[in-house]
Amino acid sequence: MTALRLFGGGTRASVIVDFVRWRLADRFELQGFYDDNPSAGGALGIPRLGDVADGLRDMNGGDGAAVLALGTYASWRACELLHELRRRRVPVASLVSPMASISPSAEIGPGALILDGVFIGARARIGALLTANALAIIEHDTTLGHNVMLGSGAAIAGFAHIEDHCFIGTNATVLPKVVVGSGTLLAAGSTASRDLPAGVIAVGAPAKTQRSVGEGDEVPTSARISVLPRP
Ligand SMILES: CC(C)(COP(=O)(O)OP(=O)(O)OC[C@H]1O[C@@H](n2cnc3c(N)ncnc32)[C@H](O)[C@@H]1OP(=O)(O)O)[C@@H](O)C(=O)NCCC(=O)NCCS
CATH class of the missing domain: 2.160.10.10 (Hexapeptide repeat proteins)
Known part of the structure; x- marks a missing residue:
């Protein structure tokens, strides 16, 4: 079982949460999400663990894998984050x-x-x-x-x-x-x-x-x- 932490708490995150519970529950456990907006993700049913900077800190050398869930409008930001996560050797899940x-x-x-x-x-x-x-x-x-x-x-x-x-x-x-x-x-x-x-x-x-x-x-x-x- 791999623990997942999502970066992003909007619509794409909600699709991913639904998909993991529906199709991949035997492989992944959803631990929570990071989003700079403190009121994001209310309907996701998983806890907000902090903002994106907190996520980068928490996942440095920690367990589990990151999921980039920022959506199409912020996909450029997902590229920056992917780069940063890989630089820190944090696993990024597919x-x-x-x-x-x-x-x-x-x-x-x-x-x-x-x-x-x-x-x-x-x-x-x-x-x-x-x-x-x-x-x-x-x-x-x-x-x-x-x-x-x-x-x-x-x-x-x-x-x-x-x-x-x-x-x-x-x-x-x-x-x-x-x-x-x-x-x-x-x-x-x-x-x-x-x-x-x-x-x-x-x-x-x-x-x-x-x-x-x-x-x-x-x-x-x-x-x-x-x-x-x-x-
Ligand atoms: C093309 C798109 C980005 C809109 O671009 P836009 O420049 O903002 O276009 P507008 O909505 O202002 O429409 C401009 C013209 O293009 C037409 N148009 C828009 N999308 C069209 C499409 N997919 N096919 C044919 N004509 C389209 C509009 O009817 C409008 O025509 P008109 O000038 O004769 O009235 C959008 O319609 C689109 O197709 N997005 C992709 C959505 C998608 O597939 N999402 C996947 C989610 S999983």
Whole structure:
């Protein structure tokens, strides 16, 4: 049994708490969460153990593993925290549904959240902090960078390449060999049939750039990305 402490007490944390109790109760025990907001996490049913700085201190050399549960709007902060936790040699857990199908030849970095019905094919190479929501498909020979989020039913076809910090919306599709530039958000239901540049919101089938990413989007801006540490 591994003891888990969550960083973040918002919506993503609530999904993770539910998922661990539902699918992974035989492997993980939820000890509590850290959040800078003292009133966060009221409905989680696990105790707030302090703010993020307390968490970094508590977990230094302690038992258990950290879970990054900060959500898409703060995913850049999750990257910073992952870097800090690894520097301090704190284990960072990946939470993988027993109902996901993952090829033994796939490589997946730390801090993944992989929900029911996800398929990850042969030789997929995936960085840290993957979020794959229910029924997402990552086909053979794809490469995904760090901090990539796939909405439910999103499909990444063979030999496609998704760079760091991308968000592929619910039921969106990336066609074979297409490259999606870093920090780009492909809108729900859209199809990327040609390469997409970095740092844009792309919409439609075929997907076209609608605008540049700005503050308040669910992917970090390119200015933010440029100063983030690599995991
Ligand atoms: C694309 C998105 C980020 C919104 O971007 P935005 O620039 O703020 O877009 P707006 O909401 O202002 O809409 C702008 C236009 O794009 C259209 N649009 C927005 N999302 C769209 C989508 N997914 N598909 C097609 N058109 C879309 C709007 O209808 C609107 O059209 P109009 O100008 O003709 O009225 C958002 O709609 C989206 O798809 N997010 C992904 C959500 C998701 O998959 N979450 C997964 C959670 S697990």
